[in-house]
Amino acid sequence: MHDASSPAIETVGLRKAYGDKRAVDGIDLAVRRGSIYGLLGPNGAGKTTTVRMLATLVRPDGGSARVLGQDVVAEADAVRRRISLTGQFASVDEDLSGTENLVLLGRLLGYRRREARARSEELLAAFGLSEAAGKPVKDFSGGMRRRLDIAASLVVTPELLFLDEPTTGLDPRSRNQVWDIIRLLVRNGTTVLLTTQYLEEADQLADRIAVIDHGRVIAEGPSAELKASVGTGVLHVRLAEPADADRAAAILATRCGDGVLRDGDPRRLSVQLADPALATAALADLAAVGVALTDFSLGQPSLDEVFFALTGHPAEAAGDGQPEAPE
Amino acid sequence: MTDSSDRLVTGADLARVLAPARRPSPPGGLANVLTFGWRALLKVKHMPEQLFDVIVTPVMFTVMFTYLFGGALAGSPDAYIQFLLPGILAQTVSFTTIYTGFTLNSDIGKGVFDRFRSIPIWRPAPVVGAMAGDTVRYTISSLIVLVIGFVLGFRPEAGAVGIVGALILLNLFGVGMSWIFVVLAMIVRTPSVVMTMSWLVLMPLTFASNIYVDPATMPGWLQAFVAVNPVALLVTAIRELMSGTATASAILAALIGPAVVTAICAPIAMALYARRR
Ligand SMILES: Nc1ncnc2c1ncn2[C@@H]1O[C@H](COP(=O)(O)OP(=O)(O)O)[C@@H](O)[C@H]1O
């Protein structure tokens, strides 16, 4: 049973543990159809596990999840007919050529041989992969592989597409290509759930973002609101004299509020800005008391800074890492 | 390979490929299996060296045993090859079954299996299809061994009929027995461990057998093992098929092992595969 008005994704208290490790620890999500939804979180936060449960690959331990109105456990087959998954690690066959990968999926999904071949050619052309079509995927560059991976998810146009860290490890140009593709997909009516470790990516693409950490949603909302809550940017300064650090931190805090971050390097300071205009004022304050800088820059808040703003503590480096080896 | 296309994906291109064309109707389980069989063949085509690994040992043994021991064991190399070659065929196919588990294990760990699990196909199809595709490996490696045999003087009395019968039996045996290694592939972490464990199973089965010598001179306990060793039973049936003296009982005896293995291991393998962790 499903109707077009049900949300694309709806989860309540979704949970999954591996031994003692609570990979996903009670996640509630509501994703509107036709939107891009971003799951933002550091390595080990539970993004992949969440996506795998929603894509029917992993059975939840508790809670419920409905995808396009259908239950991911009880109606797994029906869900599979309407979604596609581009996994975090290449979900194409490295030993086969680009064409063979797409024809294989086309045949599995029910196209006749000729139709599968035609579909493969049309997808490869649309993704700028025609020239490489006959080469084994293991010889593809990272960006080409990602594009093929996304094309493989579109052999039959899905209603909902899961993209697990679609741009991690890509160079900026390939990243931009993937972003363009995602925007075009949504313009054409596909709903996209994407996971990412980059605030910038979530901010660029997603209509709404859920920030997750340790298997829980720690913040959720429209991208704009979320970004406003962490400030619009960050001022990084590099001191000429490490001895100035305390004085400089105090000055920055007075001008910009107490979002001052200090990392291991005593020369480096960062501060969250509610308004980018504060940056010039803060720099002037530092100059006025004679704190010399060797460098400064204005940046998007990093995921670390988002975490700091949301939780008051930095995101932990995920020492427990990934269960699978990266490609 | 560098990315030579400077042309970005354009909206018009993508809109065209996304236009909700006809949604094909899902094919049946058999069609899925055949498609995965085709995938297995593509792998053989792209990595023929895997086939080479499997046949190098049997071919070496054939040549070595025929000339080293043929005279001593059977009076002449020519007489010995008639006895040895059916055994080598059985050994080759037995070794090849390892690759079913090996390939499956490295495959299942990869992201591409996640994709197979997330599309609406008959669930066991990726595994069953890989096994079906492997019959081509069994056949190719058997044919290569046969050609070497012919060069060395192997002349089966039952001719083409015997050969075809033997190939069919070898394939049934290979598919049936490979379920052991499919189960291993689902349990064990890395392909190399699958490989090592598989050799531990196969070494006694192929060497404590009637492949190289008549077991009549072996100690009683070993003869008792050979009498129930599925590889030895296969060898006996193939010898009979090749010499035109095949009996239904020998052929059935050769199929008992693979049938039992399938009955036990196939459901286990499928349950392990379907498990959604
Ligand atoms: N198959 C598994 N077995 C054991 N632990 C796992 C498994 N999958 C994930 N985990 C653990 O669960 C946590 C969340 O992992 P994951 O969902 O992959 O996070 P993310 O995708 O956000 O990096 C991690 O601590 C990871 O080590």
Ligand SMILES: [Mg+2]
């Ligand atoms: Mg992940």
